[in-house]
Amino acid sequence: MTNKIRVYRSINKISQQDLAEKLAVSRQTINAIENDKYSPSLELALKMTKLFDCKVEDLFSLED
Amino acid sequence: MSLLLPHRFKKISRILFYLFFGFGIYYMLFLEGDPKVEELFTFEVPALINDEIFGPAESGWIETVYIDELLSVFIIIFGLLAGFSKEKYEDELIDKLRNDALRISLFISYGILLLTVLSIFGMIFLTFLFAQLFLILFLFNLIFDLKLLKHYKTASNDE
Numbered sequence: 001m002t003n004k005i006r007v008y009r010s011i012n013k014i015s016q017q018d019l020a021e022k023l024a025v026s027r028q029t030i031n032a033i034e035n036d037k038y039s040p041s042l043e044l045a046l047k048m049t050k051l052f053d054c055k056v057e058d059l060f061s062l063e064d
Numbered sequence: 065m066s067l068l069l070p071h072r073f074k075k076i077s078r079i080l081f082y083l084f085f086g087f088g089i090y091y092m093l094f095l096e097g098d099p100k101v102e103e104l105f106t107f108e109v110p111a112l113i114n115d116e117i118f119g120p121a122e123s124g125w126i127e128t129v130y131i132d133e134l135l136s137v138f139i140i141i142f143g144l145l146a147g148f149s150k151e152k153y154e155d156e157l158i159d160k161l162r163n164d165a166l167r168i169s170l171f172i173s174y175g176i177l178l179l180t181v182l183s184i185f186g187m188i189f190l191t192f193l194f195a196q197l198f199l200i201l202f203l204f205n206l207i208f209d210l211k212l213l214k215h216y217k218t219a220s221n222d223e
Contacts, residue, residue, distance in 0.1 A: 026153035028215055041156050 003060045006034045008052045023047050069149040077145035078209070084138040085202055091135065092195065105131040136198075143201035147208060161211045169203035 009019060016034075020027040023044060032038040040048070049056050095101050107130045115121040147166075151158045176199065180192045 025155035025157070028153075029155050029157040032157055032215070038157050038160070044156060 001039050001060055002036055002063055003033065005030070005048065005059065008054065008059065009034075012052060019051075022051060067148065068154065069145060071150045071152055071154070073145045074149040074151070077142045077149065078205070081139065081142035081146045081205060084135060084142060085198065088135045088139055088198070091131065092191070101131065102129045105129055105134070109133075139198050140201065143198070143205055147201070147205050151212070157215070158212075161215060162208055165208035165211055166204050168207050169200050172203055173200040 005019075009016070014022075016027045016030045020030045023030070025044065029038065029040075033040050045056060045060060049059055052059065091101075106127060108125050108127045109130060110124070111126045111128075112123055113121050114123065114126050147162070173196065177196055180189070180196065184192050
């Protein structure tokens with residue numbers, strides 16, 4: 001699974017640390033998700049889409 | 065995540081776990097049977113069941129070298145506290161690392177147990193069996209700590 005969290009973070013001018021604090025996870029977790037080392041839970045994914053005001057499929061997509 | 069203990073237990077229990085585990089190995093290899101150590105740790109303790117060789121099983125007070133029991137209790141308590149205390153920033157990725165470490169340690173531990181059952185015979189088999197009671201806890205803590213170290217290290221400067 002790939003994601004565009006880094007892009008949305010950049011658009012919204014939010015650092016990894018700020019995003020981590022808003023989502024109540026560690027910055028390392030945000031970093032692992034951005035680098036496709038970890039797929040977040042549905043709950044965390046939905047929290048992210050709510051924060052960035054986008055759809056799940058805008059933020060996450062399955063690799064071909 | 066709800067079954068985890070507070071973070072304040074983590075650091076001290078991790079140190080004490082590795083300390084007692086290390087001492088346990090040292091005791092098994094070099095100190096077991098040492099009369100001075102045995103005398104120091106011989107107590108009269110209550111026994112629910114005391115099964116003497118060629119004798120009937122009884123309950124009551126017995127005099128025994130209690131160092132094995134003390135070490136076992138400390139290793140189990142501090143091992144569980146170290147492995148199942150929250151990290152400073154406990155989240156779902158940390159929980160995944162903990163679960164992965166537990167799964168890997170279970171496989172390795174039972175793999176070693178299989179090898180022990182198939183290749184170790186005689187009285188030393190019991191020593192191996194006793195040591196393996198703590199192997200899964202040791203491997204779990206070691207693998208989890210290594211995973212945490214890697215996790216904190218690799219994500220240190222990426223913004």
